Amino acid sequence: MDATYAAAHQDPHDDRSADLTDEPAEARWVPEPDKRPGRTAFQRDRARVLHSAALRRLAGITQVVAPMRSDFPRTRLTHSLECAQVGRELGAALGCDPDLVETACLAHDIGHPPFGHTGEEALDQAAERCGGFEGNAQSLRILTRLEPKRFAPLDQPPARLAPRPGRSVGLNLSRAALDAATKYPWPRGGHPLDPDSTKFGVYADDLPVFRWLRSGAPQGRKCFEATVMDWADDVAYSTHDVEDGLYAGHIDPAALRSTEERAELFKVAERYAPGAEPEEFGAALDRLQAEEWWPAGYDGSPRGRAGLKDLTSQLIGRFCLAAEQATRARYGPGRLTRYAAELVVPTGVRLECAVLKAVAVRYVMQRDEQAQLRARxxxxxxxxxxxxxxxxxxxxxxxxxxxxxxxxxxxxxxxxxxxxxxxxxxxxxxxxxxxxxxxxxx
Structure with missing residues (x-):
């Protein structure tokens, strides 16, 4: 087992595993009174993220097309807002606190560096000597340290899992909000199924707050609200990236009926659905192409633009309703929160989403000019x-x-x-x- 992974699950003052805490989901790392009684803890969390400089910064971060290279490009900020709308409604339908899910969705990309995933990969290499870089771990660092709003009291007595006296605790969000925004609840090398995975959610020097927010949580398991956020993220970017590609003229729907093109496309799709067979991807794409709202083309006309908007609405509704119905079929009615359930997404829908992601990658992100831009x-x-x-x-x-x-x-x-x-x-x-x-x- 990776030493850093083991350390994440130990008490900071001894070698025994961290005990469960009695602190509620609404607790904050540094207790503080509410200046406006009547608001819930999660309404406060949402407001703090929404008004943060870190969220505003995402307006200048690449989503697919670099900002300023098009009149109306989606940025990490617009993607986060769209993800938040999708996640809020799906979460509410399943009994989650909608403000909690929306907070997680707004915050999920807040750690993305310049140039999106390209910058993330370059920073990971540059940060090799200090534990690497990962956008999700950086999100936790921003929320709990780098976005200055609250500080631990200077006269705070030493205590288990408490922040160091006088240090910044970032936005000081609730435990539930930080947990819901944690897509990968483990440090580097701690993936429960793949120790070589480059995905992780906490750096070594942020382990104290990670231990606090994860106290009592099943090891390596995301909370329910985080799974809703994760699916909302997939749904938002898979559909909107295809919309942007069609709008820009990079995607030709007719090409998706070519046997040769489909074979190349399904090779890309494998990264999003490992183990799936080409025939399964083909069936997923066929299902989408058989729908009356699937675009035959795009000509830039008002009717064409309306068709693109209908495409995204239909896809979002299709993907969210499938997850809602499958989850309800397993767990029944009632509120589903924290660790009482796991989001269920039917395999066929996941494959449809994977194919859409592959379409955006193959026809938008893998263009020669994009490869040259990423190299620079x-x-x-x-x-x-x-x-x-x-x-x-x-x-x-x-x-x-x-x-x-x-x-x-x-x-x-x-x-x-x-x-x-x-x-x-x-x-x-x-x-x-x-x-x-x-x-x-x-």
Whole structure:
């Protein structure tokens, strides 16, 4: 077992496993009174994420098409808002607190760095010496540390699982909200089925808050609200990315009937549904193509645009209703929350979603110009990390300069640099890179 994984499930003060806590789902890492009585804890959580600078920053982060390269591109912010709408309604239909699910959906991509997944991969390489980089782990770090709103009291007495006196606790969301936003509830190397997985939800130095929010949770298992958020994410981006690809003219629906094209498409789909056979993908695509709302083409006309909107509405309704009905069939009526249930998504629907993801990847993201753009973006991230590590700490924003100065070792200093880069937008990353590579002469 990975040492970091084992550490995540131990008491920070001894070698025994962490005990269950009696704190409720609404508890906050640092207790605080509500300034407006009558609001629920989850309404407060939603408001805090919605008003955060970290969420606004997502307006400048690539979703599929880079911001400013099109008049109406979807960004990580618009995707998060759309995900939140899908998740809120699906969660409410299943008995979840809708504000809790919406908070998780709004926060699920808040840790994405410049250039989306391309930036994530480049930062993971740059951060190898301090434990790597993962957008979901960065989300937890932002919510519980980097987005300054609350601090632990300076006179706080030492206690198990309590934050260090005087340190930032970020937005200080409730335990349930942080848990619902945790898509991968394990540290690096701790995937319950695949230790080599690059997906994880917490860095080593954020384990104290992770232990606190996960106390009493089944090891390695997502809470119900997190599974709703995860499916809402899949539904939103699979349908909207196809809509964007059709709108931009990159996807030709007629090509999806070609035997050769389908064979290549299903190779891409395998990454989203490992183990599925080409015949299963073919049946999934056939089901979608047989629907009257499936697009025969797109001509940019008002009727064509309305058709695209109907396509996304039909797909979202299809995918969410299937999950709702299958989950109810297993668990019956009543409220489904926390660890009382797991979201059930029929295999056929998952395969349909996987095919849509593959369509967007093959015809939008794998275009030659996109590959060239991603190569340039990787260079920008790598050079930013090298320049900031080797340069003057004054090049960092004040909050990260302070973090750099307080670092106890080189790994801590590198993490401060990684945090700085991760909080940039696409545009500000390019601007900072240009300033550091070619500083203006006096």
């Amino acid at each position: 973006q990787r260079i920008v991230i790598a050079e930013l990390a090298e320049l900031l590590v080797a340069g003057d700490p004054g090049d960092l924003d004040p909050v990260f300069a302070a973090q750099y100065a307080e670092a106890e070792d080189d790994q801590g200093a590198l993490r401060a640099v990684i945090d700085q880069i991760a909080t940039l937008t696409d545009a500000s990353a390019l601007a900072l890179h240009g300033r550091l590579v070619s500083p203006s002469k006096p």
